[in-house]
Amino acid sequence: MSRHVIPAIKVEDITVAYRETPVLWDVDVEVPPGVLMAVVGPNGAGKTTLLKSILGLIRPAAGRVFINGKPVNRQRRLIGYVPQRSSVDWDFPTTALDVVMMGRYAELGWFRRPGKKERELAMQALERVGMTDFANRQISQLSGGQQQRVFLARALVQDSEIYFLDEPFAGVDVTTEKAIVAILKELRERGRTLLVVHHDLSTLAEYFDWVLLLNVRAIAAGPVVTTATPELLARTYGGRSAYLGGNQAGEKVQ
């Protein structure tokens, strides 16, 4: 990885512990700008935790995060976030359009209400995800895939440089999955950086160009072709936990 380019996301030695159990151990990752990067690893590998600690939603026990070379708290405007669909109550009394407009709230600032401009931006975003017809639907009446599209539209309307998506393909139909991938790729073409928690190894190479293999610690990170090798994948998924760094490679763990 070139040292001259300022990485879009730089994670420096992040360790996160819940009570006394470490969830992430000394994770060190750099994501160059303009890549579409997957975070893969077994359940409990800390994928969501990594995303949340990069976004500052979880306080790490140690380590730092930089977005475009600056601490994340000063770079909020550059960040778009798609949380896990299951993290909210979809019975909330609001419409798809309204949820998308929430993406503009931070930009709007205190005391100002979303107006015509926000409405137009939100409609454009809904159009990009193919949801114009559902703008005024109450969100619980949408299918899982449609809900995911609404969440994506909300991130699109944030018009960010760096996007974080937590399992955007969980529980969605094939059409939606393809549509989301197309949008992610389009964003990458326009120079955006994307970090996506992903579950399905079979589509890894097709959807993403970079990958981070994570299992409590970062096993490897880099272009999919060179990184998602059978050996490294086996290390990521073999057993509950990881192998120790390079010099101990090959030593199997339960």
Add this chain to the structure above:
Amino acid sequence: MNLDLPILLTAVAVALGCSIIGTLLVLRRMSLISDAISHSVLLGIVLAFLATRDLASPWLLIGAAMVGVLTVMLIQLLLTTRRLKEDSAIGLVFPLLFSIGVILITRMAGDVHLDTDAVLLGELGFVWMDQTSVLGLDLPRSFIVSFCMLLANLLFVGLCYKELKISIFDAGLAASLGFSPLLLHYMLVSLVSLTAVASFDAVGSILMVALMIAPPAGARLLSNSLAQMLGWSMLLGSLSAVAGYYLAIMLDSTIGGCIAMCCGLAFLLCWLLAPERGLLAAWLRSARQRVLFAAQMLAVHIANHEGRPEEGVECHVANIAEHMHWQQQFADDVIGYARRQQMLREQDSILRLTEEGRGIAEKLMLHG
């Protein structure tokens, strides 16, 4: 004070009965059902009283138990409509039933000894006003009723111990083994209602919730098994009852209120001082472990970068504080600690792991 002993015994019997049944409620995450039932049984008592015009009638118990079960069924019914979440369903049902009860009391039964203050406060001091003769002994009726309830609760837990245990820790397994979770559930609910009525005279409706929840909650922080928890909970409950009784005499205030206060105090003590799960224990542990934990993180950090090109930067003594995002002072402490523990050595200002340190790092990463 001749009257002391029966009153004290009544309080203890109520406390024991409540803490037994409360243990099950706390473990089954039904704590607030006790709140709901303790309120709504009032309606049952009032209705039964209006029908019989006799405060000592056993129908009062039956009516109360029926309304208690009805409360839970109504909550369940509301939930099955899927129009409300559980918290709202509970919060909707019991205030309504309680309100109807209060209105009926003030409209129709205000002249007898059944008023809203008695409902909320109960008054142990008055238990002698109503006494019965058993085996030639004159005893307060409340004492006999709460003692019977204690026996019933003990019997229930004793007979269904295995089933309760399985249903608490693995509802799926319980169903597959053929225990009817629903039957158990409604048996529990009926017992909560009966206990509520039996404790009514003594401590009043809301304070009974304190006896049902606080001792078991405190016990939960002290124990590792259902049996232990039941034991601790009964101990905490009866201690609170005794302490509350004497506090009430000292302050010349309501016995029920003082018992609730003591329940709170007992819980507070458990919360602060429980050997493993208390706040103090956690604080001490984390203070002790902060340095140890940091040293371990440092070991893992070095293990990750050892022998790699970036080692000179990542593992340089002067850079550790910055890389681990620590204060310089803390970083020095940690490095000092790690070196004393023979985890690290320093070579040209570069930190390296000793064999022991590598072993520690390795173990940590394996067991993540």
Add this chain to the structure above:
Amino acid sequence: MDWLATLFSDYTVRIVMLGCALLGFTAGALGVFALLRRQSLLGDAISHAALPGVAIAFLLTGSRDPLVLVLGALVSGWIGTLVVSAITRSTRLREDSALGIVLSVFFGIGLVMLVIVNKLPTAGKAGLSTFLFGNASTMLASDVRTICILGLACLLCLFLFWKEFKLISFDPQFAASTGLPERLLDTSLTTLIVLAIVIGLQAVGVVLMSALVVAPAAAARQFSDRLFVVVMLGGLFGALSGVAGAGMSASIEKLPTGPVIVVFASIITVLAILLAPHRGLLPEYLRQLASRRRIETQRVLQALYRLVETDPDPYRAHDANVLQVVGLRSARHTIAAMQDLGWVERTEDRGWIRLTQAGWLEVQRSVQQREGPH
């Protein structure tokens, strides 16, 4: 009905009803947020936890000034919520247990103090014990003024931070990721809910105030899928219950205010759950019934079509029992309904059924629909 007449002519009663309307509105509106954030039972704990605050405020200041008492209630209710969240965060206990402990223990402390306060010579006895079940008739103009100031302040805050409160109620993590001070907003919203509860204590009482937070909100939720509408309706239902309850208890002897308000609010809620246009149970049942009828009709039409498909005379009569043979058990009702529509008729001699001209057209339309455009 003369009590209604006295009600609206009496100045004091009108003042009291105004107060109850406003506190009902505030509780109903804020209650919607409590409902959506699943904090309905937190309201129960808060209102009970407010009691010691009332007693302490009185003990410390010796004043019955409503503002002082409400402030005391606010502080101790707020401490109650802190204790609940501290217990759930730092122990293995669940929220239900934490709520139960706070509710009952704080209330116990409050009662002990109340008994002590009532022994003081300075205490207007009726004064403080109204905090248990509420008594709107003891409300003075100064009480109503306090309710108005605090209630309006509550609603103003809700209005000013509307979009932020909405966002943190729906998706707190996303809110935090955009840089909004999520913790602070969360605490502020909870504080507003506490405030909405404590201003109602004097009229409704600590035991039942939580119901005025839950019931109107639950009713309002059934009517709309727009947050703003739900909040407004919640406020409206709350105000209605407040006015009705206060009015009734002020004019009828021996009728405690709090319970009457709760009964009104609950009736509104039950009606809403049963009858609300979209989410109501009855409309839903009717919709299901209608759609089952529609499907049944289509199936009967298809069956009739199959009988006459190859027949040169599509209007030939058939024995209705044939339909039962092909599995249309409930066909009898459906045929009756179709007769009403004029799609089939029965022959006079044997009571067999045959399609009418309108029915034949309908059959063809339905068949086309089923096979789709080619």
